Amino acid sequence: MLTIHADAWFDGSELHHRPVTVLVDGAVITAVHDGRVAVPLSETLHVGFLSPGLVESHAHLFLDGHEQDTAKRQAYMEAGRDAFLATGRKNLERLRASGITLVRDCGDKWGINHALRAEAVGTALPVVRSAGVALRRKGRYGSFMAEEVTDAATAAAAVRTRTGSDDVKIVLTGIIDFAAAAVKGGPQFNLDELNAIAAAAKQLGKPTVAHCSGREGIDLAVQAGIGSIEHGFFLDAGLLDRMAERGTAWTPTWIPVAWVRDNPASCGVGADGVAGLGRILDQHRANLQEAHRRGTIILAGSDAGSLGVRHGDGLHDDLAAYADAGLPIAAVLTAATSAPRRALGLAGGRIACGEPADLACFTASPVTGLSHLRRAVATVIGGQVWRADGMTARTAA
Ligand SMILES: [Zn+2]
Numbered sequence: 001m002l003t004i005h006a007d008a009w010f011d012g013s014e015l016h017h018r019p020v021t022v023l024v025d026g027a028v029i030t031a032v033h034d035g036r037v038a039v040p041l042s043e044t045l046h047v048g049f050l051s052p053g054l055v056e057s058h059a060h061l062f063l064d065g066h067e068q069d070t071a072k073r074q075a076y077m078e079a080g081r082d083a084f085l086a087t088g089r090k091n092l093e094r095l096r097a098s099g100i101t102l103v104r105d106c107g108d109k110w111g112i113n114h115a116l117r118a119e120a121v122g123t124a125l126p127v128v129r130s131a132g133v134a135l136r137r138k139g140r141y142g143s144f145m146a147e148e149v150t151d152a153a154t155a156a157a158a159v160r161t162r163t164g165s166d167d168v169k170i171v172l173t174g175i176i177d178f179a180a181a182a183v184k185g186g187p188q189f190n191l192d193e194l195n196a197i198a199a200a201a202k203q204l205g206k207p208t209v210a211h212c213s214g215r216e217g218i219d220l221a222v223q224a225g226i227g228s229i230e231h232g233f234f235l236d237a238g239l240l241d242r243m244a245e246r247g248t249a250w251t252p253t254w255i256p257v258a259w260v261r262d263n264p265a266s267c268g269v270g271a272d273g274v275a276g277l278g279r280i281l282d283q284h285r286a287n288l289q290e291a292h293r294r295g296t297i298i299l300a301g302s303d304a305g306s307l308g309v310r311h312g313d314g315l316h317d318d319l320a321a322y323a324d325a326g327l328p329i330a331a332v333l334t335a336a337t338s339a340p341r342r343a344l345g346l347a348g349g350r351i352a353c354g355e356p357a358d359l360a361c362f363t364a365s366p367v368t369g370l371s372h373l374r375r376a377v378a379t380v381i382g383g384q385v386w387r388a389d390g391m392t393a394r395t396a397a
Helices: 070-076 081-097 112-120 152-160 191-204 215-223 237-246 255-262 271-294 313-324 329-335 338-343
Strands: 002-010 020-025 028-034 043-052 054-059 100-105 127-130 134-137 146-149 168-171 208-212 228-231 249-251 358-362 378-381 384-387
Touching: 002 358, 054 081, 054 313, 054 338, 081 100, 081 112, 100 112, 100 338, 100 358, 100 378, 112 127, 134 152, 146 152, 152 191, 168 191, 191 208, 191 215, 208 215, 215 228, 215 237, 237 249, 237 271, 249 338, 255 271, 255 313, 271 313, 313 329, 329 338
Parallel strands: 002 043, 054 100, 100 127, 134 146, 134 168, 168 208, 208 228, 228 249
Antiparallel strands: 002 020, 020 028, 043 358, 358 378, 378 384
């Protein structure tokens, strides 16, 4: 049995500025009491702020976002399975220290994400939701994460092999030309091909996730009923309306693009590129406001592992950008707790009696600064308690 006393809390949709007592038995929340209720014979945590465990909805666990030297990053791609696994394990610890209890890995061609998912089961490490290997058009962008397919038949056949994946990841568009403030090239798949992919995924019972920016690609993704649009640069009001109607989620991954704007020399970006990046981010910021206004589902995700995006800190940088764009704190927290779990059909993301014990404890409320959420004092994952003070992780039951 574990008792958590918090001065303030977030229940998954609303903030509460008063004390709460939450009881955990095994992997389940067994009671939520107003105020401070003493529970004898129970391990007790006293914390400033309690939230459902945070969700990082877009990461690549095998990549080290701490490495900012582009030549070293390139060389690392040859480092091999053991090195990738070691990086992934370190990243899971970083995520946990940042209050993250679930991470959605959006693809690596070696399947390190699947291996880490298996290792994390039953431990106090974050739960890994793994796409395994993504799909891309032969010769197009996405070599580090995706298998090449050539047409609707080979794409659907590849999807049918993804029985071990939690999500089917599709690389639908290319990368962004910063100076031109536009996506490079057209979408990798046409509507028939994308429909074939979506239908095969539906047959397998797997949600679909698309790397997708630019109006043309996003329009196709919405038409094909893709579950979530990753990155989604160059969205517009019409597309956001259609996404809200269809329940298509959006993962904004603000920080990898903002990092390049702020560190142009590190990636050889000139003055034209910096100006273009400014325009791209202004539009992205406006789209965040519009998405919130229209009720488009926002899933907080940072593309951690990308250049300049550290696992753990990346999510918090993205959350800060959403707040800066004008989203209320409760909406920012919803995007990082209940929204992704609901979108993915997972239990949790809420603090209520009978809900999974999946929790993050912090020193103080984000109302006095979102930065209070950057370092967790404890996390509870499937009944396993981890404490930042170095106390050994132990089962709550
Ligand atoms: Zn990604």
